[in-house]
Amino acid sequence: MNAVWKASEAQDAPAPREPKIEREVHKLEKRLCRQVGQAIIDFNMIEEGDRVMVCVSGGKDSYGLLDILLKLQKRAPIHFEIIAVNLDQKQPGFPAHILPEYLAKLGIEYHIETQDTYSIVKKVVPEGKTMCSLCSRLRRGILYRVADELKISKIALGHHRDDMLATFFLNMFFGGKLKGMPPKLVSDDGGHIVIRPLANVAEKDLVRWAAQRQFPIIPCSLCGSQENLQRQRIGQMLRDWEKQYPGRTETLFTSLQNVVPSHLMDASHYDFKNIKITGQADVDGDKVFDDEAFPLPGVAGVQVVQL
Numbered sequence: 001m002n003a004v005w006k007a008s009e010a011q012d013a014p015a016p017r018e019p020k021i022e023r024e025v026h027k028l029e030k031r032l033c034r035q036v037g038q039a040i041i042d043f044n045m046i047e048e049g050d051r052v053m054v055c056v057s058g059g060k061d062s063y064g065l066l067d068i069l070l071k072l073q074k075r076a077p078i079h080f081e082i083i084a085v086n087l088d089q090k091q092p093g094f095p096a097h098i099l100p101e102y103l104a105k106l107g108i109e110y111h112i113e114t115q116d117t118y119s120i121v122k123k124v125v126p127e128g129k130t131m132c133s134l135c136s137r138l139r140r141g142i143l144y145r146v147a148d149e150l151k152i153s154k155i156a157l158g159h160h161r162d163d164m165l166a167t168f169f170l171n172m173f174f175g176g177k178l179k180g181m182p183p184k185l186v187s188d189d190g191g192h193i194v195i196r197p198l199a200n201v202a203e204k205d206l207v208r209w210a211a212q213r214q215f216p217i218i219p220c221s222l223c224g225s226q227e228n229l230q231r232q233r234i235g236q237m238l239r240d241w242e243k244q245y246p247g248r249t250e251t252l253f254t255s256l257q258n259v260v261p262s263h264l265m266d267a268s269h270y271d272f273k274n275i276k277i278t279g280q281a282d283v284d285g286d287k288v289f290d291d292e293a294f295p296l297p298g299v300a301g302v303q304v305v306q307l
């Protein structure tokens with residue numbers, strides 16, 4: 001049953017003499033569908049009868065999310081509804097016609113919520129101070145209310161793998177916490193399930209998909225806030241690492257799914273105080289005096305041991 005969430009070989013098999021570029025696009029589509037389908041399965045994101053509210057901002061990520069979910073909806077083993085929702089915050093220059101036109105053309109259920117949070121934030125936050133915390137708090141409250149009014153059971157957001165990694169490092173560097181961005185959670189008001197079906201998807205694939213699908217992108221800097229400066233720096237750090245050590249992003253992302261509380265220092269997650277001798281040898285156990293061995297980048301099978 002789960003397999004139906006993934007790209008179907010028969011349905012998606014490329015034509016025999018497809019030009020290279022089309023094959024690449026086809027591969028990209030298959031990968032996106034497979035990765036989103038896998039996240040949905042792994043975290044039980046969407047269930048029978050769900051009404052999924054897809055928050056669409058006009059950025060490449062939320063367009064991509066909506067697009068891939070609509071594709072998966074057609075082949076999913078369960079029935080669920082998709083409702084696209086956009087919040088028009090009345091930022092100066094926001095082209096309010098673009099999303100309704102796009103969504104109407106898709107022929108799907110959608111809702112545009114217009115709330116002038118921009119004026120409120122401008123009025124309340126002193127000039128030069130960051131507006132984002134109040135802005136996003138207001139946005140959250142509005143979206144939760146809209147979700148209730150539309151009888152939504154899941155709220156889907158367009159955060160992807162690289163957002164999740166950046167959040168992990170932001171929390172570590174600035175918050176002193178090992179804390180990322182969960183693929184599925186209960187909202188801060190306790191009343192909604194929020195899902196991130198793009199959790200496994202690389203940002204560069206969403207960039208390529210947006211170009212391929214020619215989404216009518218709305219620029220995200222209309223509010224003029226400097227909010228994401230630190231996030232941008234972390235993003236650059238991750239891209240630089242990836243350039244220098246290809247595959248590092250994937251390894252980092254895998255590490256978020258392989259947590260070993262006994263080898264960290266949070267006593268609330270591991271009962272260090274009451275550790276007892278087991279008398280049993282464990283091949284995977286800690287080697288105590290020896291450092292871990294890691295594969296040498298780019299040289300399969302070679303191990304590096306730090307002395």
Ligand code: SF4
Nearest residue numbers: 131132135223225227
């Ligand atoms: S960047 Fe602008 S729109 Fe986004 S949260 Fe900050 S103030 Fe709001």
